[in-house]
Amino acid sequence: MGKPFLARVGIDMALVLAAWWLAFWLRFNLELLDPYRELALLSAPICFLAFAAGLWLARAYRHVWTFAGLQELRQLVVGVLLGSTLTAASVLMLRLPDFPRSVLVLHPVLALLLLGGARATWRTVAEGRRGNHGGTPVVVVGALQDAAAAVRTLKDSKRWRPVAIASPIDAETGRSLQDVPVKGDIAELADICQLMGATTAIIASPPGSNDRRTALLAAADARITLLTMPRADEWLRSESAEPRKVELEDLLGRVPVSLDVAGLSELFAGQVVLVTGAGGSIGSELCRQIARFGVVRLVCVDASEYAIYQLEQELRQAHPQMHGAYYTANVREFDRLRALCEKHRPAVVFHAAAYKHVPLMEEDNEIEALRTNVAGTLNAAKAAAACGARRFVMISTDKAVNPTNVMGASKRLAELLVQSVAAGEPGTQFVSVRFGNVLGSSGSVVPLFTTQIARGGPLTVTHPDIVRYFMTIPEAAQLVLQAGLMGRSGQIFVLDMGEPVKIVDLARMLIRLSGKTEQDIPITYSGLRPGEKLYEELMANDETTEPTPHAKLRIAKSSGAPPQVENVTRWLAEAGPAPEPQAVRDWLRSYVPEYSPRGS
Numbered sequence: 371m372g373k374p375f376l377a378r379v380g381i382d383m384a385l386v387l388a389a390w391w392l393a394f395w396l397r398f399n400l401e402l403l404d405p406y407r408e409l410a411l412l413s414a415p416i417c418f419l420a421f422a423a424g425l426w427l428a429r430a431y432r433h434v435w436t437f438a439g440l441q442e443l444r445q446l447v448v449g450v451l452l453g454s455t456l457t458a459a460s461v462l463m464l465r466l467p468d469f470p471r472s473v474l475v476l477h478p479v480l481a482l483l484l485l486g487g488a489r490a491t492w493r494t495v496a497e498g499r500r501g502n503h504g505g506t507p508v509v510v511v512g513a514l515q516d517a518a519a520a521v522r523t524l525k526d527s528k529r530w531r532p533v534a535i536a537s538p539i540d541a542e543t544g545r546s547l548q549d550v551p552v553k554g555d556i557a558e559l560a561d562i563c564q565l566m567g568a569t570t571a572i573i574a575s576p577p578g579s580n581d582r583r584t585a586l587l588a589a590a591d592a593r594i595t596l597l598t599m600p601r602a603d604e605w606l607r608s609e610s611a612e613p614r615k616v617e618l619e620d621l622l623g624r625v626p627v628s629l630d631v632a633g634l635s636e637l638f639a640g641q642v643v644l645v646t647g648a649g650g651s652i653g654s655e656l657c658r659q660i661a662r663f664g665v666v667r668l669v670c671v672d673a674s675e676y677a678i679y680q681l682e683q684e685l686r687q688a689h690p691q692m693h694g695a696y697y698t699a700n701v702r703e704f705d706r707l708r709a710l711c712e713k714h715r716p717a718v719v720f721h722a723a724a725y726k727h728v729p730l731m732e733e734d735n736e737i738e739a740l741r742t743n744v745a746g747t748l749n750a751a752k753a754a755a756a757c758g759a760r761r762f763v764m765i766s767t768d769k770a771v772n773p774t775n776v777m778g779a780s781k782r783l784a785e786l787l788v789q790s791v792a793a794g795e796p797g798t799q800f801v802s803v804r805f806g807n808v809l810g811s812s813g814s815v816v817p818l819f820t821t822q823i824a825r826g827g828p829l830t831v832t833h834p835d836i837v838r839y840f841m842t843i844p845e846a847a848q849l850v851l852q853a854g855l856m857g858r859s860g861q862i863f864v865l866d867m868g869e870p871v872k873i874v875d876l877a878r879m880l881i882r883l884s885g886k887t888e889q890d891i892p893i894t895y896s897g898l899r900p901g902e903k904l905y906e907e908l909m910a911n912d913e914t915t916e917p918t919p920h921a922k923l924r925i926a927k928s929s930g931a932p933p934q935v936e937n938v939t940r941w942l943a944e945a946g947p948a949p950e951p952q953a954v955r956d957w958l959r960s961y962v963p964e965y966s967p968r969g970s
Contacts, residue, residue: 379422382430382485386421386453389480390414393473396480409469416460417453421481424453446485454478505531508597509563511556511585512574513539514547520574520599521548530613533566538581556584560592572613573598586882593885633855637718637761638663644716644759645670646701646750647723649677652765655847656720657681661689669695669714671707672723701746704753711757718854719754721747722765724781731777732900736954737945743780745942748787748935755795763854764788766804766862768839772964774903779958779965783933785862786961790932792860801857803850804926805865806839815873819880827891829877832898837870853923862926933961 394410428449430442458474508530510517517535524530525548534553537543542552553562559571571594575581582598589596597613643660647653648670654677657670668685672678675698682696695714699706701723711719724743725731731739747764754762766785769778785802792800807815815838822829846865853863874893881891898904941957959965 381488382425383418383422385484385488386481387414387418389477389484390417390473392480393476394470396476397470397473409466413461413466413469416464417457417477420456420460421450421453424451424456425449427452442489443486446489447482450478450482450485453481505529506570507531507533507566507568509534509536509553509559509566509568509571510550510574511536511559511571512581513537514542514545514552516576517547517574520572521550523599524572524613530572532572533568534562536562536571536585538575538584556581557588559585559588560594563592563594568594570595570597572596583879586879589882634851635663637855638665640664640666641717642667642669642714643718643720644711644714644754645720645722646672646707646746647721647765648672648696649674649681650722651843652846652850653720653722654681654684655843656722656850657685658688659844659847659851660720661685661692665692667693667695667714669697669710669716671697671699671701671710673698673700701750702741704749707749707753708756711753711759715757716754716759718761718763719750719759720763720765720850720854721750723750724765726767726777728769728775728777728902729899731780732775733951736776736951737947737949739776739780740942740945740954740958743777744783744787744938747784748791748939751788751791751800755791755798759798761799761801761854761857762788763850763857764800764802765850766802768804768806770804772966773962774966775900776955776958776967779962782962782965783938783958786932787935787938789860789862790935793932796859799857799859801854801859802862803853803865804862805841805846805849807841815876816880819877823880823884823886823891828894829881829891830894830896831874831877832896832902833904834874834895836873836898836902836904838873839870840876841865849923856923862928864924864926866923 391410391414394407425446426449428445430446430449454474454477457477461469461474505528508524510520510524510532512520512535514535514537517537521532521535524532532550535542535547535550536554536556536559537552538556540555543554545552553565563569563571571585571589573582573585573596575585586596588594597615599613638660643665645653645656645660645668648657649672653670653672657668661668670678670681670685672681678696678698682694685692685694697710699710701707701721723746725735725739751762751764764784767778767781769775770782770785771778773779773782785804788800788802792798819829849865853865857863877893878888881888881893884891938961945954955965955967
């Protein structure tokens with residue numbers, strides 16, 4: 371217990387006793403006669419001890435007065451109530467003669483006013499001192515409800531000084547929050563910054579909101595530095611709550627996924643889990659998420675030596691207590707997959723290995739898409755069943771819906787084959803999970819745009835009207851885990867992808883995030899690529915959905931019988947190393963009737 375702690379206790383006890391004396395004084399109309407003066411002095415130690423115990427039990431002394439807020443005030447109220455209850459009980463038990471009971475009502479009110487006032491005064495003085503030291507003036511972007519926590523955090527920082535708020539709600543203009551005025555709308559951000567002498571704005575609006583995108587456009591046009599408050603997961607990884615640079619995930623991200631942590635812990639804790647395609651964007655994030663749940667062994671399989679090496683280095687450092695097994699293996703080799711499964715006996719298998727690049731698989735590589743996405747999925751599902759895995763989860767894509775390209779049709783056929791295997795293997799729960807694009811995944815549009823920006827442009831967009839669904843890699847991986855936990859065999863889950871985003875708008879946001887404008891880095895249109903659609907769908911024409919207990923997951927229901935596994939494997943074995951592309955497409959259409967190649 372240091373001197374500051376003892377000083378705070380001393381001040382509190384002095385104020386409690388002052389309130390005790392004041393309660394007697396007010397009770398007797400500001401004139402305290404000798405008998406009652408003696409009674410006040412006699413009972414003061416009772417009040418002192420009772421309030422010391424009450425405030426201690428309420429943990430009121432764990433707070434730093436400089437940062438006192440509503441939570442501290444609530445605990446102070448609890449402490450005063452406990453202290454006043456103990457005081458009243460003691461006085462009544464001792465039966466002090468002629469004790470004025472109204473004092474027992476007046477005193478806690480006065481004590482709360484004095485104790486709360488002391489803390490408010492202390493914080494006001496402390497904030498005034500910090501304000502005198504300056505700090506970089508900033509404008510906070512967001513409605514008052516969103517800006518409250520950011521303003522409080524910035525005021526507690528020595529580096530920043532909030533000078534104004536830009537709110538999207540017109541009715542809030544002219545109001546103030548902690549003496550910081552609301553100066554106008556977000557679209558007026560440049561004018562507000564110029565008026566207040568600020569060159570930095572900090573976004574407090576929630577991730578994915580339109581406020582963030584509006585602020586980005588306004589800030590970039592005026593050459594204003596745009597920052598954002600860290601996300602909750604970043605606060606957990608770092609002791610600092612300092613604002614950071616705005617990232618694309620902040621503009622397109624959504625409310626964090628709600629996971630059934632207890633259910634996932636029960637599914638994974640103490641179990642062996644195997645992930646194919648573990649070195650890819652989704653596969654590696656699945657491994658990171660699974661490692662959090664206490665698996666006894668995580669078996670990571672990928673065809674890329676470098677990718678599996680990188681994953682091994684990362685997981686060994688992040689989870690040194692976890693036993694990991696890292697294999698270079700191709701899902702197209704059933705015997706190798708089965709040997710790994712029989713060696714480790716995984717309880718859960720996540721199948722993320724796939725070829726996913728649409729134009730590359732559309733020309734000259736059609737058979738490769740089938741052998742990896744179709745045969746590879748079939749091999750993984752059969753190996754999981756052979757080793758007695760409880761669950762098998764396949765990662766699918768929105769391109770499997772009404773596909774116009776070989777890659778999408780191959781993933782749709784893979785979904786159907788998983789259902790075929792599920793019908794013959796009741797000991798394993800087989801589930802497929804379908805979702806759209808993930809931000810920053812390998813081979814996706816975001817890394818391409820980033821590279822083009824670094825070269826000075828231009829950014830190549832295939833079509834001005836092309837739209838795609840996006841979600842962050844962690845969100846996609848978490849929903850895959852949740853679907854794997856909830857799913858019943860043969861089900862196909864569809865993730866809630868939110869609202870689609872125009873690719874050209876995505877390009878504009880990335881340009882602004884780089885601190886440039888479209889005059890600095892132009893956007894050009896190159897035309898749709900082979901097999902590419904203007905928009906993706908999450909449901910086929912003959913499909914409906916059913917809700918699940920999770921708000922972001924639905925179950926796709928479709929008619930039709932799954933294909934015969936033997937027929938598929940026979941054709942793939944007999945197709946040879948270089949079948950005619952048209953023969954591949956015709957064969958795909960025989961199993962996926964909704965497959966409609968562009969131009970056919």
